[in-house]
Amino acid sequence: MTDSIDEAVRRLVDEREIVGLAVRYCLAVDARDYDALRDVFVADATACFAGRDEIGLEAIIGRCRDTLDPCDATQHLVSNHLVTLEGDTATAQCELQAQHVRRGGDGGSTFTLGGRYRDRVTRTPAGWRIAHRELEVVWIAGNPGVLGRPPGP
Amino acid sequence: MTDSIDEAVRRLVDEREIVGLAVRYCLAVDARDYDALRDVFVADATACFAGRDEIGLEAIIGRCRDTLDPCDATQHLVSNHLVTLEGDTATAQCELQAQHVRRGGDGGSTFTLGGRYRDRVTRTPAGWRIAHRELEVVWIAGNPGVLGRPPGP
Amino acid sequence: MTDSIDEAVRRLVDEREIVGLAVRYCLAVDARDYDALRDVFVADATACFAGRDEIGLEAIIGRCRDTLDPCDATQHLVSNHLVTLEGDTATAQCELQAQHVRRGGDGGSTFTLGGRYRDRVTRTPAGWRIAHRELEVVWIAGNPGVLGRPPGP
Numbered sequence: 171m172t173d174s175i176d177e178a179v180r181r182l183v184d185e186r187e188i189v190g191l192a193v194r195y196c197l198a199v200d201a202r203d204y205d206a207l208r209d210v211f212v213a214d215a216t217a218c219f220a221g222r223d224e225i226g227l228e229a230i231i232g233r234c235r236d237t238l239d240p241c242d243a244t245q246h247l248v249s250n251h252l253v254t255l256e257g258d259t260a261t262a263q264c265e266l267q268a269q270h271v272r273r274g275g276d277g278g279s280t281f282t283l284g285g286r287y288r289d290r291v292t293r294t295p296a297g298w299r300i301a302h303r304e305l306e307v308v309w310i311a312g313n314p315g316v317l318g319r320p321p322g323p
Numbered sequence: 324m325t326d327s328i329d330e331a332v333r334r335l336v337d338e339r340e341i342v343g344l345a346v347r348y349c350l351a352v353d354a355r356d357y358d359a360l361r362d363v364f365v366a367d368a369t370a371c372f373a374g375r376d377e378i379g380l381e382a383i384i385g386r387c388r389d390t391l392d393p394c395d396a397t398q399h400l401v402s403n404h405l406v407t408l409e410g411d412t413a414t415a416q417c418e419l420q421a422q423h424v425r426r427g428g429d430g431g432s433t434f435t436l437g438g439r440y441r442d443r444v445t446r447t448p449a450g451w452r453i454a455h456r457e458l459e460v461v462w463i464a465g466n467p468g469v470l471g472r473p474p475g476p
Numbered sequence: 477m478t479d480s481i482d483e484a485v486r487r488l489v490d491e492r493e494i495v496g497l498a499v500r501y502c503l504a505v506d507a508r509d510y511d512a513l514r515d516v517f518v519a520d521a522t523a524c525f526a527g528r529d530e531i532g533l534e535a536i537i538g539r540c541r542d543t544l545d546p547c548d549a550t551q552h553l554v555s556n557h558l559v560t561l562e563g564d565t566a567t568a569q570c571e572l573q574a575q576h577v578r579r580g581g582d583g584g585s586t587f588t589l590g591g592r593y594r595d596r597v598t599r600t601p602a603g604w605r606i607a608h609r610e611l612e613v614v615w616i617a618g619n620p621g622v623l624g625r626p627p628g629p
Contacts, residue, residue: 401556
């Protein structure tokens with residue numbers, strides 16, 4: 171191990187917190203607790219979802235709300251976390267599988283999106299936060315009408 | 324980092340073992356090695372699956388057996404682990420995607436369940452163990468008849 | 477904790493790198509960057525995919541290429557990582573859910589494979605590498621014709 175023990179521990183703790191950001195984002199949107207996103211992103215964060223324009227935090231929250239509120243249930247799974255630390259900033263990416271469900275008289279309907287989040291994250295006095303998030307869509311299946319807003323650009 | 328290095332390492336090791344509990348549960352049930360669940364739960368553990376009554380360890384094992392034995396194959400994926408340590412106890416939650424397969428003359432059939440485990444875990448002389456588990460079902464898809472017992476209450 | 481702090485940190489760092497191997501394999505094949513597999517496996521690595529014959533690294537790369545190149549998109553999710561360290565070698569296993577997509581005039585088609593990787597990994601001067609990989613297929617769904625080569629033996 172080339173790191174000193176102290177340095178190795180600091181890296182492990184940082185990586186754990188950065189992976190935790192991706193998890194807390196999922197919990198926030200799946201619980202429709204959009205205000206909790208303010209503890210995931212920095213105040214001047216930006217995001218590009220699925221090749222659309224870059225938007226700021228209020229628009230990120232609005233986009234999540236518009237897309238997910240019409241669903242009866244959603245589940246965002248993230249895995250394959252890869253974090254590259256560079257001091258007080260880092261890049262982080264993970265794979266996403268998001269399930270969206272609308273229950274209905276006809277047995278309901280689902281829409282599944284497989285994608286990849288690529289984040290730039292930054293250390294703040296309150297902990298690590300996402301400064302920029304990109305969502306690349308890899309595959310979709312099911313009925314996009316389940317969403318309040320289609321996933322495309 | 325507010326923790327001392329030693330304290331940070333102890334937390335990382337604890338979290339790793341607690342995440343390992345969720346993984347070992349999956350391996351046990353997917354291998355139909357129900358006795359291995361005795362090394363995942365404390366002897367007086369309780370669980371609530373999908374809003375049903377609270378049950379003890381023997382009933383947990385019986386419920387897993389009754390539900391999964393009729394399946395030809397199952398795969399329990401867990402991700403989005405979130406652990407909150409409080410000394411010798413902790414809360415742990417993760418997302419679950421469970422696939423259940425029954426092969427058959429007509430090409431077979433699958434039942435998929437997306438949910439969330441919420442666990443209270445406790446440190447024992449033998450390591451961390453689950454003291455209480457709740458399974459919240461978020462979505463289901465496919466044919467519930469694949470299971471020996473339906474997932475509802 | 478029975479380990480000394482230093483030993484515990486070394487184990488955490490080793491486990492993190494070994495889990496990273498499984499993640500980098502997925503990134504390489506999903507990006508069709510097959511040469512990157514040379515930084516995931518040792519040069520004399522072997523693999524058994526889905527009960528087929530044991531093959532060497534060039535054949536592993538060829539098999540990935542033949543299977544995945546016809547797909548328009550793939551996503552390999554790995555989770556449930558379990559690493560058992562034994563000095564400079566380790567066993568590692570994880571669950572896999574691989575999605576394969578071919579887009580087409582008829583709305584396209586998908587093939588999903590659920591399985592389990594069981595790896596023997598080894599420490600090299602360049603870091604941890606996979607020495608032997610086995611893929612056990614647990615379930616499949618969808619249209620195997622999406623692949624360039626069927627997943628069976």
